[in-house]
Amino acid sequence: MSVGQTTTGSFTIAHLRENCIGCGSCALIAPEHWTMSSTDGKATLVMSARKKRFFVKKIDSADYASNLEAARSCPVHIIQMQ
Numbered sequence: 181m182s183v184g185q186t187t188t189g190s191f192t193i194a195h196l197r198e199n200c201i202g203c204g205s206c207a208l209i210a211p212e213h214w215t216m217s218s219t220d221g222k223a224t225l226v227m228s229a230r231k232k233r234f235f236v237k238k239i240d241s242a243d244y245a246s247n248l249e250a251a252r253s254c255p256v257h258i259i260q261m262q
């Protein structure tokens with residue numbers, strides 16, 4: 181799992197990684213933000229920080245649309261955009 185420092189930005193992505201079923205949709209749509217782990221098959225939110233059960237990171241408005249599309253594509257609805 182790759183976890184780094186939370187970046188700055190206007191929006192927040194929150195990922196409930198433990199419930200990921202590894203479909204790969206988010207990584208296909210926004211590969212600069214999402215990668216699939218070769219260890220457990222789940223998606224990893226790149227450069228996120230753990231906050232209780234979620235992995236979170238800030239993004240700028242330029243990255244909002246692709247991540248919103250990724251969130252909407254998630255079959256188990258575990259990507260939240262705030």
Ligand code: SF4
Pocket residue numbers: 199200201202203204205206207222223250253254255256257258259
């Ligand atoms: S779209 Fe959802 S279930 Fe599919 S890999 Fe991404 S976070 Fe996991």
